[in-house]
Amino acid sequence: MTNTFLNPVTTQTWSNGRHLVRCVKAIQETWDVRTFCFMADQPMLFFFKPGQFVTLELEIDGQLVMRSYTISSSPSLPYSFSITIKRVPGGQVSNWLHDNLKEGDVIPVHGPVGNFNAIDFPADKVLFLSGGVGITPVMSMARWFFDTNANVDMVFVHSARTPKDIIYHRELRHMASRIANFKLHLVCERYDIGEAWSGYRGYLNQPMLELIAPDFLEREIFCCGPTPYMNAVKRLLEANGFDMRHYHEEAFGATPPEVGEEVREHAAEAARDGGLTDADLREVTFSGTGKSIRVAPGETVHTAAARLGLHIPKACGMGICGTCRVLKTAGEVEMEHNGGITDEDLAEGYILSCCSVPKGDVVIDY
């Protein structure tokens, strides 16, 4: 696509759902981290809340695979969006993307969704804490505040293994050199012999945090990184009496995706074996296909569809990614989601089928 196609006045905007996007750029950030940049073939403005994520729908070895990645770019540059991916030993999807996704490829994406974002928790002073490739959502937030000249005092603390693993290193330094309200602190676990390093060394700890941000107790904190990193940060904050209502973390990968589904399946099976009466069952009707089924209490809308041979796309299975979103046109459900649906979608009647249990008879437009 060339820029002659772009018209800022008539360009459509993105909304939560499934979209085809084309990879237009692949940038090697560090030796094992690459950014993939996407645009739509029809000019599209990719608006989202900085910190949110998308779910890629990929076909790997003939299998449909869905995987969620936070957006690393900022909606202040809305004609494209980027995700930044690190190669992981044994990581099926991330390695496949590194080895196969190239400029010109078209893939479906779902989203954007996610509660971990800088818009829903406005603050005058923020502290970004990131570890490794967990930098992506907080980088999106920082880029957004930087580009929009937001009156937000930012302290950005990033931890990496070694100096050569620091993602967006030059851009972070550039931002810190341009505005007074962006303070950058880099922490490296170690550095190699002969490698110059003037930043912090080791792991983020109490004395370091006190030096970096003496007022950290007053800041809105956004944290993303490996689970042990986030746990260490939480312990540190709790030990200091931090009001955890002002602490936000990206929970990707923290919980095995299928656990919730399995628990519900077992509950439903137990209920079925426990001699249910007809009155206990709920009727789930899929009006788009004219199919319906009676299910036991505890079974999800997604399970009901699967029993009928209807395959609603599903990725995380725990209400994070928004992939399994369907429109409910009648009845009530109990939905235990984890941020995979927007308030606007809820108001329009959408539900996440993987984590919605009918409270009575329901009708789904599918």
Ligand code: FES
């Ligand atoms: S599959 Fe991710 S929200 Fe349902």
